[in-house]
Amino acid sequence: MFSRPGTVLARYLALAYVLLVIYASLHPFAGWRDLGLSPFAFLEAGWPRYWTAFDLVVNVGVYLPLGFLLALALPMPVLPRLLPSLLAVLLGSGLSFGLESVQTWLPSRVPSNLDLACNALGALLGALAAFFHGERLFLRLTHWHGRLVADLPHAELGAVLLGLWLVTQLSPETLLFGSGDLRSLLGLPLAVPFDPPVFQLVEALIVGASVVALGLFARTLLAPRWPAWVGPPLLILAALGVKSLALAVLVSPGDAFIWWSEGARLGLLWGGIVLAVLAWLPPNWRIVLAGLALMAATVLVNLAPENPYSAAALAAWRQGHFFNFNGLTRLTAALWPFVALPYLMLLGRRL
Known part of the structure; x- marks a missing residue:
């Protein structure tokens, strides 16, 4: 066997995507109960009474990237080129079967043979796309990855982590660039009551420290051929674009720039100034300072008062089909x- 170009990156992406699918399928992980039913009883059920075209499309669409990534992540044998795609379909279908079976014990979830069929179809379509076009796509992706990303150990994992950080900005209720808030996961009370001046200061510190941390992170991963001022600003601008788009789509177009508060502006300003200076330091220093800034931002997120913008967003946001999506982005933001x-x-340690 041998690894194809892009296999390592595909493996990191596939692993991250599998974990996200598992969480989204079992969220909110509460109220487990045993109704005395076999976990495989859903296979013998007839056509579900309640279903929508939206559900069918989502169930196919979610597993399509999974089949695609699994097919490219698997090592390819010398002879049967189709084998990785077939294994990807089996793995994707098996994952769906296992998750549907586990949903038997979750009161908020209903296992469905129709969901399983749609998931398997999505994995099949993704695997077929990988079989016919995946090699060419990942050759191009690997080419650009080599041009954009520095030749560092586990650089592919770092690129995936930066991509997941952008995903954390999709939640309308999280503070701008705020991640690592464990209070909701652990049921901890707020440490500081809301006070406008205090909240503005904490928000500015969180945003600024995050700009420094993520900017230095991106600068270190960027290939040496690129100027220091290219990668970090593009990452920050992309995150602001993702945040605005999420607010416009999930809340309302008028709330797209609700994050543009006095604290956010101050944090972007001072964080950008500090980042512009630190970006020219040697790689080892950049890594150390990125870690320190990320730790500081995480501590502040867990000490921050309740975000009034978050409360307003949740009041206006009808989660509906996005309930599991919200839980997914919140978990990603909390653990990132x-x-x-x-x-x-x-x-x-490797530099």
């Missing part, structure tokens, strides 16, 4: 710093 910090430590 605790995955990124060990990666930065590992990267610092």
Whole structure:
């Protein structure tokens, strides 16, 4: 067997996507109960009484990227070129079957043979896309990855982590660039009551520290052929665009720039100034300072008063079909710093 170009990157992407699918399928992980039913009883059920075209499209669409990534992540044998795609369909269908079976014990979820069929169809379509076009696509992606990303150990994982950080900005209720808030996951009370001056200061510190941390992270991963001022600003601008788009689509177009508060403006300003200076430091220093800034931002997020913009967004946001999506982005935002910090430590040891 041999690895194809892009296989390592595909493996990181596939692993991240599998974890996200598992969480989205079992969210909110509460109220487990045993009704005395077999976990496989849904296979013998007839056509579901309640279903919508939206549900069918989503169930196919969610598993399509999974089949695509799994087919490219698997090592390709010398002879049967179709084998990785077939295994991807089996793995994707098996994952769906396992998750539908586990949903038997979740009161908020209803296992469905129709969901399983749609998921399997999505995995099949994704695997077919990988079979016919995946090699060419990932050759191009690997080419650009080599041009954009520095030749560092586990650089592919770092690129995936930066992509996941952009995903954290999709939640309308999280503070701008705020991640690592464990209070909701652990049921902890707020440490500081809301006070406008205090909230503005904490918000500015969180945004500024995050700009420094993510900017230095991106600068270190950027290939040396690119100027220092290219990568970090593009990442920050992309995050602001994702945040605005999420607010416009999930809340209302008029709330697209609700994040543009006095604290956010101040944080972007001072964070940008500090980043412009630190970006020219040697890689080892950049990694250390990125880790320190990320830890500071995470601590402040867990000490921050309740975000009034978050409350307003939730009041206007009809989650509906996006309930699991919201839980997914919140979990990603809560855990992201605790995955990124060990990666930065590992990267610092290899530089």
